[in-house]
Amino acid sequence: MNQQDEQNQLNIELSAEVAEGIYSNLAVITHSQSEFIVDFIKLMPGVPKANVKSRIILTPQHAKRLLRALQENLSKFESANGKIKEPDQIDGLPFNLGGTGDGSIAGSDAGDTDSVSNDVSSTDKVDSDTVGQTDVGGG
Numbered sequence: 001m002n003q004q005d006e007q008n009q010l011n012i013e014l015s016a017e018v019a020e021g022i023y024s025n026l027a028v029i030t031h032s033q034s035e036f037i038v039d040f041i042k043l044m045p046g047v048p049k050a051n052v053k054s055r056i057i058l059t060p061q062h063a064k065r066l067l068r069a070l071q072e073n074l075s076k077f078e079s080a081n082g083k084i085k086e087p088d089q090i091d092g093l094p095f096n097l098g099g100t101g102d103g104s105i106a107g108s109d110a111g112d113t114d115s116v117s118n119d120v121s122s123t124d125k126v127d128s129d130t131v132g133q134t135d136v137g138g139g
């Protein structure tokens with residue numbers, strides 16, 4: 001390894017607590033001019049309340065790099081394991097989400113491991129009919 005490679009290396013440490021991870025089956029994404037906020041939530045079957053388990057705040061540039069990295073990894077995963085099946089609709093979400101800003105929801109129903117992403121406008125309340133839409137293009 002040459003000196004230039006050594007200068008470009010980043011030493012990343014992972015504590016035992018963080019290495020355990022946090023399970024999430026719903027992500028709510030909102031944004032402003034300067035940042036994207038991703039709230040990770042764990043829904044439990046039959047429980048009408050859920051708490052945010054983790055919040056990640058990203059710059060728009062980092063959000064775009066994360067999107068590309070996720071797309072690349074999903075492509076590799078599907079090449080090795082087959083296409084990930086997405087439901088046409090998520091039935092029986094035990095709550096409504098209302099927001100004050102633009103947002104997206106990416107999640108699964110508490111009893112299901114499939115995921116779906118949806119755009120939600122700032123004035124929409126999200127119910128099972130809205131969540132069933134699969135328009136992820138924004139607009």
